Amino acid sequence: MTDATEKMQPQKRGRPAIGKGTPVQVRLQPDLLAWVDAERAKVKPEPTRPEMIRHILEKVKGQK
Incomplete structure (x- = not known):
């Protein structure tokens, strides 16, 4: 008989x-990161940094 703990999957x-997006890691300089954080602070509820960067990219994409 199998133990209950053997059936448990580790939580992701x-x-x-x-x-199906591709993960992208970006290194930002302190001044640009401070700007992203300042823009995040203007939005309620405050988004995470990745959410804010996605929002900015979608906004720029829509302007072209």
């Missing part, structure tokens, strides 16, 4: 996958 960490 981080944000749940919502699509």
Whole structure:
């Protein structure tokens, strides 16, 4: 007989996958990161940094 703990799957960490996007890691200089954080502070509820960067990219994409 199997133990109940053997059947348990470890819980995944981080944000749940919502699509088939490609993860991208970006290094930002302190002045640009401070600007992103200042823009985040203007939005309620305050989004995470990745959410804010996605929002900014979608906004710029829509302008072209």
